[in-house]
Amino acid sequence: MTQDKSFISKEQVLHVAALAKLNLSDQEVTKFxxxxxxxxxxxxxxxxxxLKDVSPTAHPIELENVFRDDTVLKSIDNSKVxxxxxxxxxxxxxxxxxxxx
Amino acid sequence: MxxxxxxxxxxxxxxxxxxxxxxxxxxEVHCELKTATKLWCSCKNSFGNEPNTLVCPVCLGLxxxxxxxxxxxxxxxxxxxxxxNCTVQNSIFHRKNYFYPDMPKDFQISQYDIPIxxxxxxxxxxxxxxxxxxxxxxxxxxxxxxxxxxxxxHESSAxxxxxxRAGIPLVEIVSAPDITSSEMAKAxxxxxxxIIVATGATDGKMEEGSMRVDANVSVKRIQDSELGTRCExxxxxSLRSLGKAINYEIxxxxxxxxxxxxxxQQTRHFNEDLNQTVTLRTKEEAEDYRYFPEPDLVPLNPGxxxxxxxxxxxxxxxxxxxxxxxxxxxxxxxxxxxxxAIAILVDLNLDSVFKQTVGIGANxxxxxKRLTNEAANAVEAARNLNPEQxxxxxxxxxxxxxxxxxxxxxxxxxxxxxxxxxxxLISELNIVSFGEAETTALVEQLIKDKPDEFERFKQGDDKxxxxxxxxxxxxxxxxANGKLVTEILMKKRNQF
Numbered sequence: 345m346t347q348d349k350s351f352i353s354k355e356q357v358l359h360v361a362a363l364a365k366l367n368l369s370d371q372e373v374t375k376f377x378x379x380x381x382x383x384x385x386x387x388x389x390x391x392x393x394x395l396k397d398v399s400p401t402a403h404p405i406e407l408e409n410v411f412r413d414d415t416v417l418k419s420i421d422n423s424k425v426x427x428x429x430x431x432x433x434x435x436x437x438x439x440x441x442x443x444x445x
Numbered sequence: 446m447x448x449x450x451x452x453x454x455x456x457x458x459x460x461x462x463x464x465x466x467x468x469x470x471x472x473e474v475h476c477e478l479k480t481a482t483k484l485w486c487s488c489k490n491s492f493g494n495e496p497n498t499l500v501c502p503v504c505l506g507l508x509x510x511x512x513x514x515x516x517x518x519x520x521x522x523x524x525x526x527x528x529x530n531c532t533v534q535n536s537i538f539h540r541k542n543y544f545y546p547d548m549p550k551d552f553q554i555s556q557y558d559i560p561i562x563x564x565x566x567x568x569x570x571x572x573x574x575x576x577x578x579x580x581x582x583x584x585x586x587x588x589x590x591x592x593x594x595x596x597x598x599h600e601s602s603a604x605x606x607x608x609x610r611a612g613i614p615l616v617e618i619v620s621a622p623d624i625t626s627s628e629m630a631k632a633x634x635x636x637x638x639x640i641i642v643a644t645g646a647t648d649g650k651m652e653e654g655s656m657r658v659d660a661n662v663s664v665k666r667i668q669d670s671e672l673g674t675r676c677e678x679x680x681x682x683s684l685r686s687l688g689k690a691i692n693y694e695i696x697x698x699x700x701x702x703x704x705x706x707x708x709x710q711q712t713r714h715f716n717e718d719l720n721q722t723v724t725l726r727t728k729e730e731a732e733d734y735r736y737f738p739e740p741d742l743v744p745l746n747p748g749x750x751x752x753x754x755x756x757x758x759x760x761x762x763x764x765x766x767x768x769x770x771x772x773x774x775x776x777x778x779x780x781x782x783x784x785x786a787i788a789i790l791v792d793l794n795l796d797s798v799f800k801q802t803v804g805i806g807a808n809x810x811x812x813x814k815r816l817t818n819e820a821a822n823a824v825e826a827a828r829n830l831n832p833e834q835x836x837x838x839x840x841x842x843x844x845x846x847x848x849x850x851x852x853x854x855x856x857x858x859x860x861x862x863x864x865x866x867x868x869x870l871i872s873e874l875n876i877v878s879f880g881e882a883e884t885t886a887l888v889e890q891l892i893k894d895k896p897d898e899f900e901r902f903k904q905g906d907d908k909x910x911x912x913x914x915x916x917x918x919x920x921x922x923x924x925a926n927g928k929l930v931t932e933i934l935m936k937k938r939n940q941f
Contacts, residue, residue, distance in 0.1 A: 363733055365544055402537040407743040414480050414517035417487035425497045425505065425608075433592070435496045436605035439546045442589060 351384035352377060457627070457692045464703065466664045468695045469672055470624035474637060475615050476647040477585060477655040478521040484584045484614035485512030485554065492653060496607035504612035506549030511741050518614035519561070519745065521646035522582045523752060524759045525616050526562030528644045529577045529637075535746040536561040536581075538739040546606050547586040555583035555617075557736045561745065567620075567637055568764075570788065575633050576621030587611040616647070622661070622672070627691040631684045634658060639792050643763040651683055658687055662694040664702070673698065674708040678715055678722050690715035694722050766791045770799060774809045783810065786817045793817070793824050801832035807839035815839065819856050826860040834859065834867045841867075846880045848926035879925040881933075887917050887925065888933045903938055910934060 357377045361368050368376065422435050431438040461467060480490050486503035502510040526533045539557035560581035567575050587608040618637065624630050638656060642649040649656045663675035678694060681687040693715075698708045713722040747755075761769075770787045774780050790796050795816045803809045812835075820827035838859065842852040858870050865873075879887075891913060892899045902909040913934055917925050 359733075363542075363544075363735070402738050403740070403743050405743065408746045410514065410743050411516035411519070412482075412487070412513040414482050414515050415487060416482050416489045419488045419499050419501050422495070422498050425500055431603075433603070433605055435498075436590070436607050437497070437546070438592075439604050439606060441591065441602055442546065442604045 349385070350377065350381040351388060352380045457695060460696060460699070464699050465667055466695075466699045466702075467667050468625055468691075469622045469663050469665065469675075470626075470630055470691060471622035471661040472620045472624065472630060472633065473659040473661070474618045474620075474634065475585075475657045475659075476525075476618070476641060476649060478518050478614040478616060478646055479648055480515055480517045480521065480614055482515055482517075483612035484515050484518050484582070485612055486510075488612065490613050491609075492655070494609055496605075497609065499609040500611070504549070505608055506551070512554060512739075514742065514745070515614060518582065519747065520755050521614070521644070522561055522580070522616050523747060523755045524644040524646045525618070525641050526565065526580050527752075527756055527759065528640050528762055529562065529565035529567060529580055529618065531562035531565030531577060531580055533562055533747060533752050534559070535744060537744045538582075538742045539736045540739050541583075541734045541736055543734055545586075546604065547589050547611070549587065549608060549611060553584060553586065554739055554742070555736075556581035561747075567633060567640065569629075569632050569636055570784075571632070573629070573632075575623045575629075578619045578621050580616050580618045583615050583617055585610050585613040585615050616641075622663075627688040627695075630660065630691055631688050634684060634687060639788075640763045643760060643766065643791075645760050654682060657682060660687065660691055660694075662691055662698070663708070664695055664698045673702075674710050676708065676710065676722075677712045679712060679725060681715055686715055686717060689720055690722055693720065697722065763791060766796050770796050770813075773800065773803050774813070777810050779810060783813060786813055789817045789821070793821060793827075795820065795824070795827055798828060798830050798832060798835070802830075802836045802839065805832060805836040807836040808843040811839050811842055812836075815852070815856055819853050820860060823857075823860045826863065829863055830859065831863065837867045841878075844880070845926060845929050846878045847876065848879065848924065848929070851876050851924055851926075877921070877924050879921055879929070881929065884917070884925055884929050885933050887920055888913070888930065888937060891916055891920070892937060899937075902934070 354373055354377050357373055357380060358368070361373075361376075426432045426435060426437070429437045477490075482488060483490055483499075483504055486501050488499045488501050488504055491499060503512060523533050536556055536559045538554050540552040541555045541557070542552045544551055560579040562580040563578070565577035565580070567577060569575065587606050588610050590605045590607070592603045592605050618641075620633065624633060638649040638651075641647050647655065651657070658681045660678045660681060661675045662678065663673040665671065665673040676694060676698070678690045681690055694713070701708050712725040714725045715722050767787055770790060771780065774783065774787070777783070790799055790813060793816075799809075799812055799816055802812050816827060820830070835856075838852060838855055841847045842849065847855070854874060855867070855870050855876060858874060859865070859867070862870065870876075877883075895913075895916070898909050898912055902913070910931055914927050914930050917930050918927070
């Protein structure tokens with residue numbers, strides 16, 4: 345059984361699903377646990393390498409300090425902004441009620 | 446019903462003393478940077494516009510858009526770090542993941558384990574100190590408005606989102622848990638605000654939301670070494686709310702423990718109407734942000750040369766400006782009593798006109814008093830006072846050529862009429878100089894007219910002084926200098 349070698353538990357999958365506001369069926373939980381475990385296992389192969397002398401990298405490209413000047417450019421038209429919103433009111437995005445602020 | 450602030454303060458102090466508890470408080474202060482554009486895109490950074498008019502694919506989080514860091518925002522963040530005595534270091538950006546519609550990308554770009562500024566401190570006016578753990582760069586969220594027929598949040602039928610604020614650059618300043626009371630928290634926020642506003646990086650307007658405070662509060666028995674469980678109170682928008690929320694929270698947590706319950710780690714919201722903090726969410730529910738390095742941004746390594754340049758180009762630090770004023774007042778006897786006036790002078794940005802005025806030779810104590818009292822009502826005009834004309838006015842007052850009242854009258858006209866010279870203002874106001882000679886003449890005249898009263902005065906009846914001052918004020922149409930009248934009367938008493 346793959347579960348024995350799993351790099352992620354069902355509980356962890358359910359926790360991540362809850363954070364992502366996803367309701368998963370039992371079948372999906374099993375399926376995603378296996379898939380996520382495969383991905384983590386693949387990434388885990390890196391740990392087999394000798395990396396003692398390699399310093400941590402924040403970014404794969406050797407670049408730093410990429411900046412933009414602080415100059416205002418035109419924003420987009422409000423009608424276009426709202427165009428893809430499922431619902432809108434008074435030029436604002438309308439979303440289901442949120443209780444906490 | 447609201448109790449006077451002092452009563453509340455003493456109440457909570459007494460309450461802690463009686464119960465044997467102490468409070469530990471750390472503050473997170475978010476301040477918006479005064480850049481022209483947002484942090485990751487070229488949309489205008491501006492408050493109070495029509496909803497969703499200052500947005501683009503980047504700050505709307507549309508697929509395929511990429512953030513590019515605003516160089517000015519970095520400069521401003523470094524100014525703040527330097528002003529807070531932080532180490533400015535190489536840093537990277539992280540994604541903070543959470544689902545909330547005010548964050549259109551479903552994550553906020555922030556800094557996590559390696560912030561741009563770390564390990565600083567703020568010295569409080571009373572000499573105390575509060576450590577700064579970090580001051581990092583992050584983006585602001587959009588603004589949500591709860592919409593309902595009844596107007597009540599908990600009955601709201603929808604939430605409306607305006608993304609104009611999304612992506613505005615923020616610096617979040619995290620204090621060490623060095624604060625022990627609501628009074629100290631208020632003193633810290635006030636001083637912090639003054640320090641960072643002086644850098645020119647932010648305007649620190651709590652009422653407009655450009656500066657917002659979250660408070661982490663815990664309590665423990667004095668003899669315990671371990672800190673208690675903390676609660677975070679979100680979005681305190683005024684010093685008043687900050688103080689009230691902290692006091693409420695301290696009492697709530699101690700009461701909780703005394704009644705045998707545990708303090709649950711949670712995020713709370715201060716309800717201004719109820720004067721209470723209420724539960725927003727418990728930690729287990731929400732605080733799993735799965736931070737990871739932002740793959741769309743490269744490391745930020747400012748380097749010593751750029752940091753030095755920013756330091757050289759930034760406005761003088763608040764503490765240096767206060768020291769400059771203190772130096773100009775070195776000779777003054779009353780300097781200790783004038784420290785709070787010096788702080789006000791600098792906070793009002795009137796130290797520059799003060800420096801110029803005193804540089805011409807004006808008496809620093811009188812200039813300080815006029816600027817922090819009378820001129821403080823018209824700060825904008827006061828900053829633009831002509832130092833030469835203002836110095837002349839102070840000189841007249843110093844030399845007793847005009848009274849304090851006359852000086853204040855002239856100053857208020859001077860502030861209204863920046864183009865008029867002192868001489869013109871004096872003649873327009875019909876100000877008559879009642880110097881030593883003029884006043885002495887009036888006093889002598891009065892002694893002649895009122896020999897009985899003067900006799901009583903000579904016998905030691907000091908109450909008659911008021912009578913003489915009143916008479917002379919009448920004769921001079923209110924323009925004489927009461928202090929000078931008293932001095933001359935005393936001199937006359939000794940002469941006769």
